[in-house]
Amino acid sequence: xxxxxxxxxxxxxxxxxxxxxAMSEAEIDSARAQLSGIFGLIAEMQAVDTQNIAxxxxxxxxxxxxxxxxxxxxxxxELFQSIAPQVEVGLYLVPQVxx
Amino acid sequence: xxxxxxxxxxSALRARxxxxxxxxxxxxxxxxxxxxxxxxxxxxxxxLSLAQAREADTRLASGKxxxxxxxxxxxxxIFCAKGxxxxxxxxxxxxxxxxxxxxxxxxxxKAGAVNLGKTNMDEFAxxxxxxxxxxxxxxxxWDPARVPGGSSGGTAAAVAARxxxxxxxxxxxxxIRQPAALxxxxxxxxxxxxxSRYGMIAFASSLDQAGPMARSAEDLALLLNTMAxxxxxxxxxxxxxxxxxxxxxxxxLNGLRIGLPKEFFAEGLSSDVARAVEAAxxxxxxxxxxxxxxxLPNSKLSVPVYYVLAPAEASSNLSRFDGVRYGYRAPEYGxxxxxxxxxxxxxxxxxxxxxxxxxTYVLSHGYYxxxxxxxxxxxxxxxxxxxxxxxxxxxxxxxxxxxTAFKLGEKGDxxxxxxxxxxxxxxxxxxxxxxxxxxxxxxxxxxxxxxxIVGNYFDEAxxxxxxxxxxxxxxxxxxxxxxx
Numbered sequence: 001x002x003x004x005x006x007x008x009x010x011x012x013x014x015x016x017x018x019x020x021x022a023m024s025e026a027e028i029d030s031a032r033a034q035l036s037g038i039f040g041l042i043a044e045m046q047a048v049d050t051q052n053i054a055x056x057x058x059x060x061x062x063x064x065x066x067x068x069x070x071x072x073x074x075x076x077x078e079l080f081q082s083i084a085p086q087v088e089v090g091l092y093l094v095p096q097v098x099x
Numbered sequence: 100x101x102x103x104x105x106x107x108x109x110s111a112l113r114a115r116x117x118x119x120x121x122x123x124x125x126x127x128x129x130x131x132x133x134x135x136x137x138x139x140x141x142x143x144x145x146x147l148s149l150a151q152a153r154e155a156d157t158r159l160a161s162g163k164x165x166x167x168x169x170x171x172x173x174x175x176x177i178f179c180a181k182g183x184x185x186x187x188x189x190x191x192x193x194x195x196x197x198x199x200x201x202x203x204x205x206x207x208x209k210a211g212a213v214n215l216g217k218t219n220m221d222e223f224a225x226x227x228x229x230x231x232x233x234x235x236x237x238x239x240x241w242d243p244a245r246v247p248g249g250s251s252g253g254t255a256a257a258v259a260a261r262x263x264x265x266x267x268x269x270x271x272x273x274x275i276r277q278p279a280a281l282x283x284x285x286x287x288x289x290x291x292x293x294x295s296r297y298g299m300i301a302f303a304s305s306l307d308q309a310g311p312m313a314r315s316a317e318d319l320a321l322l323l324n325t326m327a328x329x330x331x332x333x334x335x336x337x338x339x340x341x342x343x344x345x346x347x348x349x350x351x352l353n354g355l356r357i358g359l360p361k362e363f364f365a366e367g368l369s370s371d372v373a374r375a376v377e378a379a380x381x382x383x384x385x386x387x388x389x390x391x392x393x394x395l396p397n398s399k400l401s402v403p404v405y406y407v408l409a410p411a412e413a414s415s416n417l418s419r420f421d422g423v424r425y426g427y428r429a430p431e432y433g434x435x436x437x438x439x440x441x442x443x444x445x446x447x448x449x450x451x452x453x454x455x456x457x458x459t460y461v462l463s464h465g466y467y468x469x470x471x472x473x474x475x476x477x478x479x480x481x482x483x484x485x486x487x488x489x490x491x492x493x494x495x496x497x498x499x500x501x502x503t504a505f506k507l508g509e510k511g512d513x514x515x516x517x518x519x520x521x522x523x524x525x526x527x528x529x530x531x532x533x534x535x536x537x538x539x540x541x542x543x544x545x546x547x548x549x550x551x552i553v554g555n556y557f558d559e560a561x562x563x564x565x566x567x568x569x570x571x572x573x574x575x576x577x578x579x580x581x582x583x
Contacts, residue, residue, distance in 0.1 A: 080424070
């Protein structure tokens with residue numbers, strides 16, 4: 001069940017792409033070395049027998065609460081947009097995505 | 100005044116022996132003179148603090164004061180506070196002025212406490228030495244060549260150096276307890292779900308928990324009384340009746356059963372730390388407690404499990420930083436994807452990027468079962484160890500950190516060595532249990548040693564009782580660094 005610990009430059013490049021992190025060739029090289037070390041540490045986990053053990057996500061085993069589907073927040077567009085990198089006429093500006 | 104407890108400060112304020120403005124100014128002056136050396140604060144906004152102090156003085160004059168009214172409390176820079184720059188130690192949020200209050204901040208405001216400023220921290224709380232902060236490392240007040248611990252290192256240094264009456268921290272894998280130990284102060288991570296995570300910038304949501312950091316257990320109890328409570332805006336906040344965490348402080352310790360995990364006193368523990376912790380246990384026995392050896396056989400797996408779960412959750416949480424609605428945006432970019440990639444590459448520091456990469460990898464196609472699911476299963480085994488242990492004891496004690504504060508730069512190049520410095524604290528987060536650290540002596544180079552106390556779920560009052568009785572019998576918590 002244990003996947004290979006060795007990471008290639010291509011693996012690192014793929015992960016950086018998924019994580020939306022621009023990386024130079026030098027950064028990819030050092031990331032590969034450090035991540036391999038960390039995955040060496042993580043690999044200790046693989047030898048543990050966890051058959052019939054349920055995964056644990058919350059210590060108290062409480063179900064997610066639901067609430068009524070109603071508006072609870074006031075509109076604060078101006079306040080929220082005052083900290084945005086770029087806005088125009090109440091809209092967030094990003095590079096054009098549709099031709 | 101600087102060595103007064105919160106109770107004493109509150110009494111002096113209510114008796115009008117000192118005003119909140121005077122007290123706030125006293126601390127602001129200390130910050131102005133000592134912060135250049137310690138770098139414990141990222142942001143101080145005296146006009147905001149003094150405005151709150153003036154309001155507190157009005158409230159004090161009207162006789163409607165609460166326990167903490169008028170007391171200057173520093174806030175870890177992970178808590179959003181309306182009108183305050185909130186950076187989370189990152190370049191990504193260098194210019195982020197929070198438009199709202201975290202739930203915990205709201206509770207302090209309601210109590211009339213004064214926000215004294217935002218304390219330095221590892222970037223997005225990812226670190227054990229405060230060296231990953233974009234705003235420079237914090238220096239340990241006991242020796243400025245050494246780290247204060249992390250990630251709540253600014254808070255720990257500020258409390259130790261008497262730059263605030265008390266402060267807040269957050270703890271995902273030890274970020275309250277480890278810096279508390281390394282700076283010789285007291286810190287408490289409550290049971291997961293006791294303090295709301297709303298407005299606390301998320302690192303690993305299933306582990307993150309806010310808590311108080313102060314000079315004594317008595318102060319921690321008063322702070323927790325203000326910070327704890329159900330909040331519907333946090334989906335994992337626990338609905339529970341309000342409790343007085345100070346209610347058991349004065350109970351004697353006769354009959355207290357202390358569990359000592361044999362795994363926490365094994366290889367890897369520095370002898371100076373072991374000596375101080377063993378002396379503390381002996382003191383507890385003098386106070387009427389008994390000791391039983393316990394075993395937490397799966398705790399050795401907590402570091403690898405943590406370094407799957409926390410980065411996985413972090414990679415998801417930090418995907419919100421896209422340079423669109425708030426935060427850093429790269430000055431030059433091509434298309435939208437390029438804007439995301441450059442903004443994130445330039446806005447995040449090396450450790451944060453490393454953890455995002457780990458998290459993205461373990462959650463990526465084909466690896467989920469082998470890493471994330473396997474880690475969640477072992478998490479249950481780790482939690483079950485504690486459940487078994489608490490059948491034999493009331494509290495668990497041991498070292499908080501395997502060594503005293505290390506030198507700045509000492510572990511900088513080796514993330515794995517840095518990760519191992521949280522070996523005794525991480526299991527507690529994985530199980531969701533409350534844990535605390537109190538000063539219990541000094542090790543080599545006269546650096547503070549922390550005693551970790553772990554309680555069963557919702558047993559904070561008993562832990563605080565254990566810590567307070569020890570602090571009545573010893574004076575480690577009253578020691579202050581030289582020149583402070």
